[in-house]
Amino acid sequence: MLDPKQLETLSAVAETGGFDKAAKKLFLTQSAISQRIRQLEEQLGQPVLTRTIPAEPTEAGRQLLQYFRQISLMENHLMNTLLPSGPRQEFTTLAIAVNADSLATWFLPAVRPVLDSQPVLLDIMVDDQDYTHELMRAGHVVGCVSTRPQPIQGGDSLFLGHMRYLCVATRDFARRYFPDGVTESGLAAAPTILYSRKDDVHREFLLHTVSYHGGFPYLTVPTPQGFVEITRQGLAYSLLPELMLDDDIAAGRLIDLFPQQHLDIPLYWHHWRVESELSQALADAMARHCQEHLRQ
Amino acid sequence: MLDPKQLETLSAVAETGGFDKAAKKLFLTQSAISQRIRQLEEQLGQPVLTRTIPAEPTEAGRQLLQYFRQISLMENHLMNTLLPSGPRQEFTTLAIAVNADSLATWFLPAVRPVLDSQPVLLDIMVDDQDYTHELMRAGHVVGCVSTRPQPIQGGDSLFLGHMRYLCVATRDFARRYFPDGVTESGLAAAPTILYSRKDDVHREFLLHTVSYHGGFPYLTVPTPQGFVEITRQGLAYSLLPELMLDDDIAAGRLIDLFPQQHLDIPLYWHHWRVESELSQALADAMARHCQEHLRQ
Missing domain, CATH: 3.40.190.10 (Periplasmic binding protein-like II)
Known part of the structure; x- marks a missing residue:
């Protein structure tokens, strides 16, 4: 069984680009970070990070990150269901990729109702609409706006409009x-x-x-x-x-x-086929908004 | 003496990322592109491009590109002086790097008088204000908006404001x-x-x-x-x-x-120390606009 602490550490290094910054982020020592990454690599028998500056996930690392993002989403949903939120909410961060023109126009108004009503933070990456699905396939994001109609393996796609x-x-x-x-x-x-x-x-x-x-x-x-x-x-x-x-x-x-x-x-919303109310709420909000604002 | 045709070819490959695309851009065959690059490399005794997809300039290639951009600017200035522009103007393209917040606010209004009155096209790259000068040092751009006060070797810097x-x-x-x-x-x-x-x-x-x-x-x-x-x-x-x-x-x-x-x-405009009326006009326009719109 993979240790979520090790995956969290991998995610922090990939996100910040360095063992030192990951240590700061997780309130750990740098040697604790190194140790967790080493253990993960020993378990898998291969490197999960390049030893470059900044450190980048290897192909194996990317697959682990994708898995980690998916289980985080599922866990968060579970915890939100089990523990009604108190005054101090825990936010879920959703990494998504959007093309620049969508971000400049319909995207934020479309997802606003979800951001307004749920404790979710978006981590938005911008890329060309023909490439956003590569970010999803690589495990960097859990959803993307793309011109590609075919779902990625393990994912669903939803036509938004033109x-x-x-x-x-x-x-x-x-x-x-x-x-x-x-x-x-x-x-x-x-x-x-x-x-x-x-x-x-x-x-x-x-x-x-x-x-x-x-x-x-x-x-x-x-x-x-x-x-x-x-x-x-x-x-x-x-x-x-x-x-x-x-x-x-x-x-x-x-x-x-x-x-x-x-x-x-044509634009499609791609997302992993994960049992998550949040993910569903986002897709619904986009579909509703685009029905009105994009050409059908 | 370096052959400007070879440098133009190098620039087209670096810009488009491929020999095939460079061929299309320059209306040449792909083998003519390969030959020019090979001749340039033979003359220098080292590669100027990586054979990756996309192709990237090597360190030597970057220095050649920087030199090429500078002589292009000077030549264009000379030709504009020698040949008064007819109905069909030849545009000069100036590659520059700007931080996103400047591009979203003061930059375009500041340079508009120059774009309005001279046949110049901007090729704008966006990067973090702490890194734009690296694009200039690497020869990708001829000027940049940066937080760095010290001029790059061979360049000048001008304080714009905060x-x-x-x-x-x-x-x-x-x-x-x-x-x-x-x-x-x-x-x-x-x-x-x-x-x-x-x-x-x-x-x-x-x-x-x-x-x-x-x-x-x-x-x-x-x-x-x-x-x-x-x-x-x-x-x-x-x-x-x-x-x-x-x-x-x-x-x-x-x-x-x-x-x-x-x-x-603090923001500074960096540019190469090149005798160019256009480059001077840009710097003057920015200084004038920023005097009024940035904090001095």
Whole structure:
């Protein structure tokens, strides 16, 4: 049987990146930390942490962490059922992964009712919506918002809806670069915004909507709010989630460059198949909110 | 003499992470990419890229990239001086690193006059303000916003001002956890927000202001806007940049939990000592804006 104390120690080292910091976190000595990790490794016959700075879990370590997160969730649920909460509540921490655009728009309002009514703390990681499920598979998180429909082995997935993106610019920007509508020469000259240098969404949008294969100048700005601000300032055109647009289009601040076309990204909530009221409450809250706020 | 074509190729591989993607970006065949990299490596007698997926520059590669970025900037300045810009402008891309709170507040408004008046595209990376200068030292960026006062070798640094953080919560949150003011038992029970699990700012703030050494429950949310939203929702208290607070305090939505105390983080703009009008214009624009918007 695995010793939960050893797993907790592994989790603390993986979380803080160091034996010294884990010791501080758990109010233990550093040698107690080393001893527990050594015992765990002896039991398994292989290392669970790399001896790098920061220390990282090995593949075996990752699987242990995933298991530990799952049993923590189950135990916490059990304890919350057995011990009605007093004035000093014990919080459950849920590690989840979300794409940046969801975090900037619907995610926090969607989970707020759960955070309001239950003693839960979220540990949110942000990654590309095509990669969040890797964080879940690796055991870093217990749930994720992802574009992937297929459940991960041992998990369930729930369709939330589509995030719709519109390709927009200020009127002045459109007049300058696209005076006669969107043309190839306009696309080759007009700066847009990518989330990172490796972001292919804009290129694919142009390919699918207007079969444009050429290059285009771009800024890279790694925050959704930066996209909005730069686009509103008239410095670039960009694909923005309609949820971030307020009344920009109705008020004439921004115009839709491709009024007949848009990009719909499907989003799914993935979570481990664990008997947990909390996990269920989160999924329900998201489904309810997205039913109203995402495109179905 | 180093061949700029080879350096451009190295830059494209480092940027895209692969020989195939670099080929697409430069409209070359993959074998032309391989050949250029090989020639560069033969000339230097050492590898410039790791053969991993994604490919990463080696230490030598990083130094070459840094040099390449600098000469690109200088050449672009020269060409802009020699060739007055026609209707189809060539953009200069400037890679810079900024901390998330600056990007969410003063940074874009500060540089907007330069983006408005010059054909420049920003390639923005976000990192912790204590680490951005490492991106510059590694040659990934030509300038950065950092807490570090000392210039990097070959660079200059410019003091921009202090970002002030206030420790705030909703009135209801304060009433629930700190009914008699901030106490140790309140701090042990009240959830706060960290930017990541390794974020030590909150812990240090409590240590310095009220000598509190204990633990505290926390959410982790890796976006400044997430901090603000969760704090306004009354789910946690947190250290927020005063620049993000609008009139929350005046309007009574949030209260300052430590009215006599705050956290001031000094910020510096680092850039390479390169003769470039653009680089100077950026530094001037930032200095001017921060003079007014950051604490001096």
